[in-house]
Amino acid sequence: MPKHIYIVRHSKAEGQAPEAELTELGKQQSEALVNFFSERKIDRFVSSPFIRAVGTIKPLSDARNLPIDIDPRLAERMLSTTHMPDWKEKLKDTFDDVDLKFEGGESTREASTRAVAVIEEILEGDSENTVIVSHGGIIPLLINHYSRDEGFDRWRGLTNPDVYLLTAENGETTVERIWDQA
Template sequence: MKKIYLVRHCEAQGQSSDAELTENGLKQAASLVDFFSGINIDRIISSPFKRAVQSIIPLTKQLDVEIEFDNRLTERMLSSKNLPDWMDKLSATFKDFELKFEGGESSREAMNRIVDVVEDVFNGKDENTIIVTHGNLLSLLLNHYNKNFGFDEWQNLSNPDVFLLKSTDGEIAYERLWELL
């Protein structure tokens, strides 16, 4: 059985690609080391955004596993314009997966990016992989496997958050692990 641990980055100072973790976020990154202790990890793939990388660096040092960066794991761009009502617009994209705002990508386009990464991992040789990404993209991936995972579930994600995606005989299922702490 192949396992993918999906990690949403720790608490960050902002949304830009170079936003760093907060003091609390750095502590959360250290807690991920404890969380994954005793779990054999073969591979770590991360969004190149600074908050994602900083979230997983303490674990990579502990495990002596190098980070592979994958641009398909960057956060979804809702729009290139500043949207004062971005929360309403984001909610609408969970209802209409083809809806697209200026300079942004649709939910379907973003979902396809992360699904491609997951399929590559499931088709690869490694048994236990960590994928570090962002809340919106993670939500779209989980929606791919369970249509009931939507905007409200996205709002209930934590920083960090951890889900386990398992592939057994071609069947894919997931469970949230972080809330079990």
């Protein structure tokens, strides 16, 4: 029996801080996710603890009358705790060197390891159709792990929100972008 994990990037938010709320557009986008998933079976929701991630999936979890499990391993990746005007170049460098780490930040390997652990636990669990909600710094790492996609280019192509479907069956996994609302 195949397992499906819907990997959702949060809707448009007011900022990058953990407590950043969704914008009015982000709230509308979250409501659009209810319609987007209307014909899809869902057994479980797992979200980053960040307010924008939980807010993205709350309308859908309410509509399905299912709780949202919070998992801090899905939190946004910290590139550095110091201001870096050239942060996009530095981020690109971390995709090329997975162990590169800046002051106070996580390497690609570290961030990927924690996020992949969530996916692996879901795949080993009982739920057949799970929605996870995370961030632009984590989702490309997950996709790259399961599909060997180009991480930095994937990052540049993400939208708010965005949805990918990871399907696992008989030891094989596939990942495809299924969000067509961009």
